[in-house]
Amino acid sequence: MDERLERALEFSNYRVTLHQQLETLKFKMRNGLTHSCNGGTFHISQELIGFCNSLILDEQTESVLLDINELPILIPDLPEFYEEIYSKYFETLNEYSAEYEKLRKARKVAAIVDIDPEEI
Amino acid sequence: MFAHNNTLCNYVEMAIGAAAMAKHFLPETSVSLVTDESSMSKIPSAKMAQIEELFEHIILKEIDWNSDKENIKVYKDTGYHQEKAEWHNTTRKSVYDLTPYDETVMIDTDYLIQSKCMDLVWGSEEDFRINKDINYLNNTKTHDDQFLNPFSIPLYWATVVYFRKTERTRLLFDLIAHIQENYQYYKYMYKFKGDLYRNDFSFSIAIHMLAGFLENKEFNSLPFQYLASPDRDDLIQVKENELKLLVGIPSESWSFTLINVNGTDIHIMNKFSIGRHLDKILELYL
Numbered sequence: 001m002d003e004r005l006e007r008a009l010e011f012s013n014y015r016v017t018l019h020q021q022l023e024t025l026k027f028k029m030r031n032g033l034t035h036s037c038n039g040g041t042f043h044i045s046q047e048l049i050g051f052c053n054s055l056i057l058d059e060q061t062e063s064v065l066l067d068i069n070e071l072p073i074l075i076p077d078l079p080e081f082y083e084e085i086y087s088k089y090f091e092t093l094n095e096y097s098a099e100y101e102k103l104r105k106a107r108k109v110a111a112i113v114d115i116d117p118e119e120i
Numbered sequence: 121m122f123a124h125n126n127t128l129c130n131y132v133e134m135a136i137g138a139a140a141m142a143k144h145f146l147p148e149t150s151v152s153l154v155t156d157e158s159s160m161s162k163i164p165s166a167k168m169a170q171i172e173e174l175f176e177h178i179i180l181k182e183i184d185w186n187s188d189k190e191n192i193k194v195y196k197d198t199g200y201h202q203e204k205a206e207w208h209n210t211t212r213k214s215v216y217d218l219t220p221y222d223e224t225v226m227i228d229t230d231y232l233i234q235s236k237c238m239d240l241v242w243g244s245e246e247d248f249r250i251n252k253d254i255n256y257l258n259n260t261k262t263h264d265d266q267f268l269n270p271f272s273i274p275l276y277w278a279t280v281v282y283f284r285k286t287e288r289t290r291l292l293f294d295l296i297a298h299i300q301e302n303y304q305y306y307k308y309m310y311k312f313k314g315d316l317y318r319n320d321f322s323f324s325i326a327i328h329m330l331a332g333f334l335e336n337k338e339f340n341s342l343p344f345q346y347l348a349s350p351d352r353d354d355l356i357q358v359k360e361n362e363l364k365l366l367v368g369i370p371s372e373s374w375s376f377t378l379i380n381v382n383g384t385d386i387h388i389m390n391k392f393s394i395g396r397h398l399d400k401i402l403e404l405y406l
Binding site for chain 1: 235246257362383
């Protein structure tokens, strides 16, 4: 095989693996940024965190929030809810960031998927 | 979990592996097994101890051997190997009556849990939740994965189903039983292909009917996304909190890429490949 073609195919294989691994990582991150409270399901976004913070600054202790299915969910203890989503957000983001960095630096397929070919 | 063995797959052993993973990641959760006498009679005594350790209840539900004779499924082990066998998947309609719990998550035995996501569903405001969207590892979702046919209703995936016992869910499961008994009629009505009975289709039709024959948000998704690996993929390594798979490309059955799935629940449809790693799963999680 032409060496140029061989190198291009090797690079293509690397890019496909990198892309798929990144998508799997994003999938895990999205699931990690989901929170349940009082029967409702919430996507932990920067907007939700900011909104809850502003409610607390406004001295609100409970509030009705819309969940991902647009159901009105009463949050009985707003400060506790805020604490939970805040810590879950950074826990998930820190993990995502660390795994993303590892992926970004991986130059070979084996490194992307964290596999030792000898083990298989 | 529902597990009815056939000549190819030992679903009960698969259920032991899936339950071990579920109990590891969700230690507070009680797991029960619905199976049949024939499947249980083939379990070696060493495995019986594992079953007793993992499952809170063993519920026996006889399968309909006559109708299942015509329910032939093609089991693929990547693009290189396939075999046919009877598929005993017709007992799920009874889950409402069989479950000993007020809140239940019914999962396939090839759905492997590697996270705490499932815990998000307990105490849901809604009494029934099921996923409509599927995500494959290589992002090759087709129209068939989203609709019963190109002009039909959305497809819901009965791989993971949450329900609480209410009048509405009783109605839904009764309707599913009715659809199953009149499957040929509904196949004609909803114009889907294939002779295989699929719970996904029965659930989708029942949801459509109970939603007033409309496509709306009467029934919402689970609080986590649904990740799946089709049977053209191959599970090649199991480590703690980590599964490595060779992911097939639909247009090139000989071509695979590697993927590492960690900390994420996943439906692995290649049952042969799970069977090859069951010992390792039990070593890690039991």
